[in-house]
Amino acid sequence: MTDQDTRREQWRGVDEGWGRRAVEFASISEPANCREYVALHQHLGVGAGTRLLDVACGAGLAVELAAARGATCAGIDASHRLVAVAQDRSPDADLRVGDMHALPWDDESFDVVTSFRGIWGTTPDAVAEVRRVLRPGGRMGLTVWGHIKASQGAWALEPFTLARDEKVANQAAMVTLGRSGAGEELLTRWGFEHVRRVEIPFAWEFPDPETYARALASTGPAYEAIQAVGEQAFAQHAVEVARERVRDGLPLRAEIKVVGYVAHKPVDVQRGPSFLPEPATTPEVEEMYADDVDDLGYVMNASKLWGLDPRSADAIFGLMGTATELGGLSFRQRGIVVTACASTLGDSYCSLAWGGKLATKAGAEVAAGVLRGDDVGLDDSEKALAAWARKVARDPNGTTPADVQLLRDAGFDDRQVFAVTVYAAARLAFSTVNDALGAVPDEELVGSVPDEVRHAVSYGRPASTTGP
Numbered sequence: 001m002t003d004q005d006t007r008r009e010q011w012r013g014v015d016e017g018w019g020r021r022a023v024e025f026a027s028i029s030e031p032a033n034c035r036e037y038v039a040l041h042q043h044l045g046v047g048a049g050t051r052l053l054d055v056a057c058g059a060g061l062a063v064e065l066a067a068a069r070g071a072t073c074a075g076i077d078a079s080h081r082l083v084a085v086a087q088d089r090s091p092d093a094d095l096r097v098g099d100m101h102a103l104p105w106d107d108e109s110f111d112v113v114t115s116f117r118g119i120w121g122t123t124p125d126a127v128a129e130v131r132r133v134l135r136p137g138g139r140m141g142l143t144v145w146g147h148i149k150a151s152q153g154a155w156a157l158e159p160f161t162l163a164r165d166e167k168v169a170n171q172a173a174m175v176t177l178g179r180s181g182a183g184e185e186l187l188t189r190w191g192f193e194h195v196r197r198v199e200i201p202f203a204w205e206f207p208d209p210e211t212y213a214r215a216l217a218s219t220g221p222a223y224e225a226i227q228a229v230g231e232q233a234f235a236q237h238a239v240e241v242a243r244e245r246v247r248d249g250l251p252l253r254a255e256i257k258v259v260g261y262v263a264h265k266p267v268d269v270q271r272g273p274s275f276l277p278e279p280a281t282t283p284e285v286e287e288m289y290a291d292d293v294d295d296l297g298y299v300m301n302a303s304k305l306w307g308l309d310p311r312s313a314d315a316i317f318g319l320m321g322t323a324t325e326l327g328g329l330s331f332r333q334r335g336i337v338v339t340a341c342a343s344t345l346g347d348s349y350c351s352l353a354w355g356g357k358l359a360t361k362a363g364a365e366v367a368a369g370v371l372r373g374d375d376v377g378l379d380d381s382e383k384a385l386a387a388w389a390r391k392v393a394r395d396p397n398g399t400t401p402a403d404v405q406l407l408r409d410a411g412f413d414d415r416q417v418f419a420v421t422v423y424a425a426a427r428l429a430f431s432t433v434n435d436a437l438g439a440v441p442d443e444e445l446v447g448s449v450p451d452e453v454r455h456a457v458s459y460g461r462p463a464s465t466t467g468p
């Protein structure tokens with residue numbers, strides 16, 4: 001099983017934590033979130049006739065409120081016991097048990113997709129699915145926890161920290177999407193535009209510490225704490241925390257910072273493998289395609305672009321071959337040069353293709369390190385190679401004799417320095433053509449690279465999994 005398969009299966013265990021007290025969650029926990037539902041629906045213009053999907057819909061209160069505005073609603077959640085409540089509340093809605101990473105709806109089915117603290121920094125692939133099921137021009141909105149420590153109501157989430165250290169660390173990783181710039185970066189990366197951070201009011205109110213403790217205990221993160229310290233200790237701790245907050249004649253109130261993001265799927269979505277139509281079939285094109293199928297099992301979108309003139313492809317790959325021979329460049333060295341150049345240029349296609357290739361030779365961490373630019377696992381001569389490739393890609397007029405000397409010091413002779421530079425320049429030319437003419441990274445390619453590589457490629461054109 002690949003990392004991706006394992007992650008895809010994890011959703012099946014979610015009901016254990018989120019569904020075990022579905023009735024209490026639905027009746028005393030979820031209603032306390034109501035302000036955020038109203039605010040996000042307002043920002044997204046949810047109204048009569050809106051086809052809306054709520055991802056990680058929980059017990060479906062947000063769905064019910066959207067339907068009250070006239071929307072035609074669908075929802076999905078991993079917890080079958082929460083979905084049962086949602087179905088009871090909204091019998092006319094299309095509510096399903098399933099995984100947000102594989103939404104069981106056709107492309108372009110919805111006008112609006114929402115997710116209330118359901119999509120996190122740890123679940124970025126779900127954003128690709130949201131984009132797929134939205135119609136061009138459709139709107140998405142999601143909320144995540146903001147700066148919890150700076151919130152007046154931080155105390156109300158404190159009992160979650162009773163969970164085991166690794167669970168608390170995971171909870172912390174989940175909330176990173178609320179940090180400044182993080183959501184904007186994620187949504188832009190997955191092909192959304194007009195990404196905006198919006199004000200989301202969020203305040204839990206409970207009549208007394210005991211009700212608060214019961215509401216909290218019905219949530220998934222509380223279950224992680226309960227597994228560590230037991231039901232009773234969790235409840236006792238939560239009640240004690242809340243007692244200090246009791247106010248005479250007023251409800252317990254915990255205001256917590258929540259961040260909202262709204263964004264649009266572009267109207268002008270690309271439908272082909274690149275901006276240019278596919279080439280007519282000629283023997284040369286057929287040969288190019290057959291080589292891809294032999295090597296990879298599919299025809300790359302890049303080949304569908306370069307098939308417009310196979311002679312140009314031969315010329316550019318011929319130059320790369322000449323440089324490889326001239327410099328005696330090993331596969332690993334070429335992998336480092338390509339991934340360093342492609343990541344500097346912001347070319348997701350070659351970063352994924354060669355990140356994957358380098359990972360098979362050198363390991364996923366090494367490949368991801370070059371893509372990220374921290375070069376973990378490279379020796380000194382390889383670091384010099386990567387640094388040179390980045391300079392050539394970023395600013396070829398900014399190089400100096402001292403930079404060349406660094407390569408010599410790292411063991412490269414002058415012929416190799418020339419060869420590496422020709423190789424890098426040929427790769428950059430290849431990337432430039434692909435990028436400028438909109439060659440879309442292949443879905444199969446994205447699925448074939450290790451998670452580390454995929455996560456390191458946080459730039460460039462999104463893959464075709466994210467587009468129609």
Ligand SMILES: C[S@@+](CC[C@H](N)C(=O)[O-])C[C@H]1O[C@@H](n2cnc3c(N)ncnc32)[C@H](O)[C@@H]1O
Pocket residue numbers: 011014015018030033055056057058059062076077078079082098099100101115116117118
């Ligand atoms: C913080 S709750 C939010 C629930 C609801 N949106 C609300 O506002 O109360 C997170 C929800 O995500 C659901 N969930 C977790 N992993 C999921 C997955 N892979 N696919 C679908 N739902 C998932 C949980 O069952 C839970 O209902």
